[in-house]
Amino acid sequence: MSKTPVGEIRPSQLLWTYGPGALIDLPNLSVVTMGIDRWEKDRCQPIQEARLLANVRSALGPQVDSLRMPPISERDIVDPFSAAALIGVPVKPFPRWLRCVKCGLLSPYDAGLFKLKENRYRPELTRFVHEGCRGSKNDQRARDADAVPARFLMACRAGHLDDFAWNWFVHGGPSDCRATLRFFESGASLQTENLWVKCDGCGASKNMAQAFGQAGRDNLPGCRGRHSHVDRFDDDCAEEPRAILLGATNSWFPVTLSVLAIPQTGSPLIQLVGDGWTFFEDVSSPDKVDLAVKMLKKAALLPGIEQFTNDQIWSAIVAHRNGTTEVGQSDLKGPEWDILTAENPPTDYPHFMSKKVGIPSGFEVTVRRVLLLERLREVNALLGFTRVESPDEGTGDAAAPRAPLGRSAPDWVPATQVHGEGIFVRFDSDALKSWANTEAVKSLDARLRTGHRGWRHKRNLDPNEGYPGARYVMLHTLAHMLIRELALECGYNAASIRERVYAEVDGDKDQAGFLIYTAAADSDGTLGGLVELGKPENLGRLLHQALDRAHICASDPLCSEHDPSKDQSLHGAACHACSFVSETSCERGNRHLDRALVVPTLEYPDAAFFRNV
Template identity: 65%
Template sequence: MSRTRIGEIRPSQLLWSYGPGALIDLPNMSVVTMTSEHWDEPRCRTIQEARLLANVRRVLGPQVESLRMPPINEEEVKDNTSAEALIGVPVKPFPRWLRCVKCGLLSPVEAGLFELKDRFRIERARFVHKGCKGSDGTKKTSDADAVPARFLIACKSGHLDDFPWHWFVHRGQDNCKGSLRFYENGASLQTENLWVKCDECGAARNMAHAFGKASKENLPGCRGRHPHLTRFEECDQEPRTVLLGATNGWFPATLSVLAIPPKSSTPLSQLIQDGWDDFSDVDSEPELKGLIKGFKRSGQLPGIEAYEIGEIWEAIQAHQGGGDQVYDRDIKTPEWEVLTADEPPNDYPSFKSKVVPAPNQFRDEIKRVVLLERLKEVNALIGFTRIESPEEGAGEDSVKRAPLTSRAPEWVPATEVHGEGVFIQFNLDHLEDWHGRKFVKALDDRLRVAHRAWRRKRKLDPDEGYPGIRYSMLHTLAHALIREMALECGYNAASIRERIYADVEGEQNQAGVLIYTAAADSDGTLGGLVELGKPENLERLMTQALDRAGVCSSDPLCAEHDPTKDQSLHGASCHACSFVAETSCEAGNRYLDRALLIPTLETRDAAFFWWEG
């Protein structure tokens, strides 16, 4: 494989936007990120998070040994041709079909008509059409830029393939070997004005035939191609035409946990766990002393310098003899126990909290608020989907996940990010009264019917996966607060996330919302969210959020939306009032309904907050 450096992205983007199987649309070409099997593993730092690793093993198998950061070159390298400059993840050009911008020639890279130029200049690397004569074939021979063909086909099983240009133009298998041309015939770039034509036989086809119901008759079956694995497999799904760069081309399937201190841990044991990659090789106290001095000089593992060498050595030995802990519960239950403890921990390196009273105006609904001055989130990539996004933590059956590797993975890509947040715990007595209302039950039944139809359409068990009406209410409130907080806290809306605690069937009767931010490129916080979580500020924000949610600019259509009619998974909600960025929502903007919070134009008596504005 050629080792040419062609572009740069942030490490966190390899988890959320450009992981294995995803397309990276660079200025002059498009590439697909290859399988993590070929990443430079020694440069992928291990992340110590046993609770997340245990849950990853449940999904991908017990052979997963570790969670690892993407390979990073931490030192600036000016020589782009050096070995150090090539640290990163492997990619290859995809789609393989390119189009000449001058003459419209369509041809795959393998045909040899296009050549890679300036491969050692990141900003200038591109393909060119050698000897192009222009669209009419009369211009002087010259090199013209070649860009990726903007049409691809994908299926719900995660396969991605080049658009079948020859099949499409010739309406099936054909022995014609003529070259193809892509051209526009109209003033706009609508698909009705885009055409493909064969130079040899004159066959032509309008690109509008590749979309909608017509695509079923005009496209071949899916070949089961995984370009990041360079393999094909059996597939019975219908392919769908997608555009290069479309958001439905790659959705990450992730698992995430908050790094919380276990009940038996101490601040020192947490530090030992965070730096275990370095501590695991220490064999004596003198060697440990030299390591701690190095930490002090570099600023790595802040807080470790407060302990004596003897204390640290004992903690290392205790960690070595502790064995593997068994985590047999869901991901969120341990977090709920820490967040709702009478005195949550406030002196851990990656978890600092402070309990404050509930806002005066909402004391009936809210039990208490916890300000998380520092928290750490660890995320692991376990696969990806195309066409349809997976549900949060979907390791079972929601949407079929495509694999990251060609065999059972021994490690998975992961990231750890630091941030801050506000946790709101709700009053269970008030919740139980709200659950008993007949209008709440009516909305619950309606959303459940839509949920069953949605899953049945996707050939999934219709009786599984419904989160409940409590989750929908808390989820909608989280979105309302995210949209309101983004206007004041200093973070952009896409960097604020939610975590909903609404399990009523497990060990705990949960009812809480965590609004938090976590940034991969900063160790620490701005303090904006914590400031907004103080009682006087949170009361004002909730008042404003509920007031805005009462009327949507798309009403009455939004308020009247019935999820059973179109098998969607939201009621009175839309982009104008409740939806947030994909990076913010843990459920893909599903299970939302403003009527569960406050009276709307359509439903007046199902509101958890009896709001008069």
């Protein structure tokens, strides 16, 4: 087949929504993004972030040498038929099975029953057609009919994705019948009970309700271990395949790591040289510094480097080269906590600029520090993906099961960087310790822990790992409440505001705080709205509003009475009406929340950290 451009997506979507192995629903086709070994690496601009790269290497292997932006060009076009597209990211049609919208013919696109029809003037509208279709019984005129992707697929928790086993399903197992299949609807609704597949040869038929639940386990074959994005089959997959719908959100979940770009040195110039070391590592003499700086200015990279002379930059290059040490794997949040809680946090223009402000009135006992981050940079890296069930986000568990990005071990991974602003709030550790030792908190913590164990046990995971503790749940819930208030006034939409909770207490660590920040690709720089609301007079008002709203939820008493130990869930008194936010905003996917640990509720009046506010 010839190369045919069929659509375009934003580069940032290749990390969060349509990465390797994800399905893209185009106007007339459904395609899967190919593995990164098929991408044009030279078109992917490198991102410098040593801390994140060290942790990515720990997860994927020492062969990973860089973090890179998705390919960027004037027009990022995806190509469904070639793994060597001249621009953009290669994809291929998936699922292979198509259905004629008139006669219901069900067949793979490469079986010869459907033909690709190109649009010379609108390439993105290229489509498959069933030529000479006779239509339904009521319309026997021969005409071309559109063929659309079959809406059912099979996936498993090991990350495999395959075409639905139509022949196996309709015949109840292996069969010698090779007649064509038909997909049709009966009844007024489109429930699975009213969707049927039928064999034209032997007349066998089955409705799609029998592909789900326990019936699906009996009617579907074992998983073939297919990684459709790399054209590979794994041997002996032990997971049970499940029927999923085309376009369902559980078909692809990214596994990512993210860090804040924090100053690593006391010198702004040395920090700049370190951030852009890719451009300076080949500079061998002072005479070549000017050329490197001109290239950076032309590309609008490393803003601030123009403030220094060539001699100063050369001295910084020599200092960096002589003192370069490999950054090792570390706790991703630990170094950030140290910088955010430092007496005088260093500045790294334009990536990190902060200002300390006063404590909001009424919170002097519980809050120890408020830091306004006027500039910050977040870097995210894609490690792989899961299907059917989302990963345990935010735990930093880089060794969690995931599907691969390519056929072989990658030497680079897709990454993005975004700039924004934020508010950091540090709480009093002694007050949190006293609160955590009360009997009411211990009782509620035990219920949350029991629900966590049950949730992991159902998924064949170690039930004794992953529970973050009552301190984390309280801080996480309060962060959500504040995000909901900030979204009403700061000028950013709610999905553009994110959180980063610091609640590690293992060993000698005693973290107690959270960072609420903007990190959206369409907000390069800052609007200033979030920092403005971090000032004492505004933050105090917003905290009071958040706590007042949380006392009574629109879903009470059901929300306040929810017991996670009974239904094996990961949240207590929390729901969309009071505590949930956009999943792009939450580092845990709206897990580990309970407003009863923040404010008194109808069911648990004695476990709240803010009882008298």
